[in-house]
Amino acid sequence: MKNSNRKKQLLKKSRTPLKKTLQEISQLLQGRIIGDEKVVISGVSGIKEAQAGDITFLANARYACLVSESRASAVIIDKEFSTKNIRGKSFIVVENPSLSFARLVELVAPVQVKFDPGISEKSHLGEGVKTGTDVHIAPFAVLDKNSFIGDRTVIGAGSYIGQETKIGKDCLIYPNVSIRERVVIGDRVIIHSGAVVGSDGFGFSTVKGVHKKIPQIGTVIIEDDVEIGANVTIDRARFGKTIIHKGTKIDNLVQIAHNVEIGDNTIIVAQTGIAGSTVIGKNVILAGQSGVNGHISISDNAVIAARAGVIRDVKQGEVVSGYPALSHNKTKRIQIAMTRLPEMLKKLSELEKKINELEKKADEA
Amino acid sequence: MKNSNRKKQLLKKSRTPLKKTLQEISQLLQGRIIGDEKVVISGVSGIKEAQAGDITFLANARYACLVSESRASAVIIDKEFSTKNIRGKSFIVVENPSLSFARLVELVAPVQVKFDPGISEKSHLGEGVKTGTDVHIAPFAVLDKNSFIGDRTVIGAGSYIGQETKIGKDCLIYPNVSIRERVVIGDRVIIHSGAVVGSDGFGFSTVKGVHKKIPQIGTVIIEDDVEIGANVTIDRARFGKTIIHKGTKIDNLVQIAHNVEIGDNTIIVAQTGIAGSTVIGKNVILAGQSGVNGHISISDNAVIAARAGVIRDVKQGEVVSGYPALSHNKTKRIQIAMTRLPEMLKKLSELEKKINELEKKADEA
C-alpha cells in the first residue's frame, strides 16, 4: 500500500508541469490548431505515458495507431497526419513535431542543473594550466600540467584532463571523465561520465609468444559539437591521430580503436565497436551492438544495422546487416530462408526417397 | 621455481580457513549428515578447486559427476542427490545447498571491509545537502547541492551524487560511481564502481543532416534491493523516467537506454543492451551479450538466451534465442540444420542431376 503510494508520488514528480492553453502553446511553436484552442494543457509527456491534460507528439508515422489510444489531450503532428477519425483530442500542426516538442519540453523543463562559473578550491591545477573566462572547475577535478580549458567550459567533479590537452569553449565534461595527455577537443563538445579519451591503442609486437607494447604516441582529436556517451572508450593513435569529426554523436559503451577516423554527423549507437585504422564517412549510422573490422572503409550515408558485423568496405548509402554483413535485402532473404531450414532438410530427404523410387521404376522399365 | 612457490603462497592465502567438525557445520546449517560426522573441515572451496579437508557443495545436478572427482572431504547436497556409489566423502543434506554454502562462506570469510560511519573532511558537500545517521562519505566523494543520503549508506571515494538526487538507506555506492541530478534511489541498493546512472538519453532530431540534441529532462528511478554492476550505464528519460523495479540485478557493462522500464527481480547478465522505451517484466532473465530493440515489450518470466537479439515482443514465460530471436526450440532446430547446410547444398545438386537424367529417360520413353 505504502509502496504503491510512494510510486504514485514518484510518478507525479517525474511528470513535467505546465499551465497553458493550446493557443498559447501553438503561438509559441508557430503551429496551426485543429480542435479546441482553449483546452488547458498541464503537462508534456510521451505518447504512451501521457495522461488527460498532457500534450504529446507523434514523431514517427509508424506509431500513428498510438494517437487514438493515447490519453493525451493534445498531440503535436506534422501536416501528413490525418486527424479525421480521432475524437476527443486537439492537434497542433507543425513542420517538425519532434523539434517543436523538444522546444516545448525545454520551456517547461525543471530548472536545468547549473554549474556556476568558478574554479573550486578543491580542484587541482598543475603548472602552466590556462583557463578561459567563466569556466567551472568542480571539486576534485584535475587539470594536469599545461592543459587548457576554453571559455565557459565545465569540468565535472573528479574528471581528469591530461598534460597539454586542449579543450575548447562551451564544453560540458561530466564527472569522472578521463582525458589523457595531448588530446585536442573542439567547442560545444559534451562528454558523459566515465568516458575515457586518449587511452593507449591496443598494439603489441609478439616475439616468441611474448607481447611487447608498441608505443602509442599519437593522439585523439574531437571536433566541434561531438557528443560522447557514458563509459565510451576512444584510444589514441599509434602515431598521427584518432579523429572524430564535427557533429558526430556517440552513445554509451562504444569502443573506438586507435587511428580510426569518423566523419561529420555520424551516429554511433550503444555498445558498437570499431577496430583500428578504419575510416567511417559522414552521416553514417552504426546501430546498436554493431562491429566494424579494422583497416576498412565505410562511406558517407551508409547504414550499419543493429548487431551487424562489417568485414569489408561499405559503399556510399549502402545498408548492410548480418554477420558477415551483406546488403540488408540479401540478409533479410537469408534470414527468412533460415527459418525454413528444418523444413528444407526434411523435404530434401523426402525428395531423395522419391527420386530413388523413380530411379528404381525407371530401371525396372 | 620462485614463481611457482609464490603461486602456491597466493593459492594458500586465497583459500578460506576453517576448523570445524562436520557435525558442528551440520548443526549450523540444520542439515543431516551422511558419513563421518567427526571429520575436521579446514576450508571451504568450489568443487573443482577443493583440496582434502575442504567442504564444498553441489548446486547443479549437471555437475553431479564432479562430486566423485572432487578432492573435497565433504559436500553439501540436496536430498535428490544419490551418494550411493561415492566413497571417501561425507555429506550434509540440506534444502538449498547453494544458500547453505553461502552462509558457511560468510561465516569463515575474511573480515569484510568495513566503512566506518563518518563524513570525510576530504569529501565535498554542496549547499543544502542532507545526510541520515551513520552515513559513510569517503574522501573525494561529492554530494552536489540539495542531494540526500539515507541512514547508513556508504558513498565511496570519488563518487559523484548529482544535484537533488536522493539515495535511500543502507545503500553501498562503491568508488568512482557517477549519479547525475534528480535521480531517486531506494534502500539497500548496491552500485559498483564506474557505473553511470542518469546520463542523457541518446536522442537527436536531425535537420538537414545535422543532429540537434533533444533535451533529456526526465530522470532515473532505482527501487529497493537493486544491484548495478561495474561500468553499467543507465540513461535518464527524455521525459518521465527510466525505472528499475525492486530486486533486479544487473551485471557489468550493461547498457539501459532512456525510458526503459524493468520489472521486479529481473536478472540482466553482462554486456547486454536494452534500447529506448522498451518495457521488461518481472523475473525475466536476459543472458550475457543479449540485445533488445527499442519500443518493445518482454513479459514476465521470459528468458532471453545469451547473445540473442530480440526485435519483437516476447510473451510471458517464452524462451527465445538467436538473432533475430525466435523460440529457443526453433532456433536450436535451425542451428542444427545450419551445420548440415554445406552437405544440403551438395545433395541438392546431386538430386538435380538425377532428376535431369530421369527426365531425359522419361522423354526418351
Add this chain to the structure above:
Amino acid sequence: MKNSNRKKQLLKKSRTPLKKTLQEISQLLQGRIIGDEKVVISGVSGIKEAQAGDITFLANARYACLVSESRASAVIIDKEFSTKNIRGKSFIVVENPSLSFARLVELVAPVQVKFDPGISEKSHLGEGVKTGTDVHIAPFAVLDKNSFIGDRTVIGAGSYIGQETKIGKDCLIYPNVSIRERVVIGDRVIIHSGAVVGSDGFGFSTVKGVHKKIPQIGTVIIEDDVEIGANVTIDRARFGKTIIHKGTKIDNLVQIAHNVEIGDNTIIVAQTGIAGSTVIGKNVILAGQSGVNGHISISDNAVIAARAGVIRDVKQGEVVSGYPALSHNKTKRIQIAMTRLPEMLKKLSELEKKINELEKKADEA
C-alpha cells in the same frame, strides 16, 4: 577555409618530427639500406598517412600493395619483401619491421608524459598504508587502509586502491581506476582509466523469485606484465580467486567474470566477455566482441574469431568462429552456403515440381 587551415595545423602538429639521414636511422636499427642512404627523413608515419620525407614500415605482407602507393620516402621492410619494381623509395631491411619502427617512434616521440616521484598532499592515504620508493601518488588518489604500493609505481588522479590491496613495482595505474580490497597486482602492470578490478562476482541464489546475494569473498590476482584496457571489468571470485597470468593483454570494455583463470600471454580484444569459472590457456587470442560461456575450458594457442560465441571446450591450437562456435573452416563453409539459401529454397521447390510430374508420368506409364 579557416576550418581547413585549422585542420592542417592539427595534422602538422600530430606528425612526429625527425631530422636524420637514412644512414643514421639504419645504423640505429642495425639494418641494411636499399636505395639512397643520404635521403633526409623528417617524420615517421603510418604507410597510408605518410608524406614525402617520412619513413614508414610494412608489417604485414597483406599490405605490400600499399608500399608503392605510399608517399613515404623510405620504408622499413623485412628480407622477404621484394623492392624490385618500386621506384622513388629507399628501404631499410631489418629482422622485425614492426619492432624496429616502434623503436624509431619511441626515439622521436614527443616527450613522454612524466609522473615525477612524490605523494600529492591532495591524495588520501589510510591507516597502515605502505609505499615503496619513488612512487607517484596523484591528487585525489585514495590508498585505503593497509594497502601497499611498490617502488616507482604511479597511481593516477582519482584512482582508488582498496583495503589490503597490494600493487607491485613499476606499475602504471591511470586516473579514475577502481581496485577493490585484497586484490594482488604484480610488477609492470598497466591499468587504463575507468577499469574496475575486484568488483563482486554476479552470483545470486533465487528463493521464490527473490535473488539473494551470494557473498563474493574471493579476490583477483593480476600477474606481472599484464595490461588492462579502459573501462574493463574484472570481478573478484566467489571464493578463491579470479586470476590473470603474466603477460596477458586485455583491450577496452572487456568483461571477465568471477573465478575465471586466464593463462600467460593471452590477447583479449575489445568488448569480449568471459563468463564465470571458465579457464583460458596460454597464448590464446580472443578477437573483438567474442563471448565465452561459463565453466568451460579453452586450451593453449586457441584462436577465437571476432564475434564468435563459444559454448563448449576448445582444444589446443583450435581456431573457432561463429555462434555457436565451430571450427573456423566449418563456419566458413556454412556462411558461404548461407548466402545461397534463398536460391536453394527456390531450387528445392522447382525440383519438387519436376519430381511430381515425373511421378505422374511414371504412374501413367
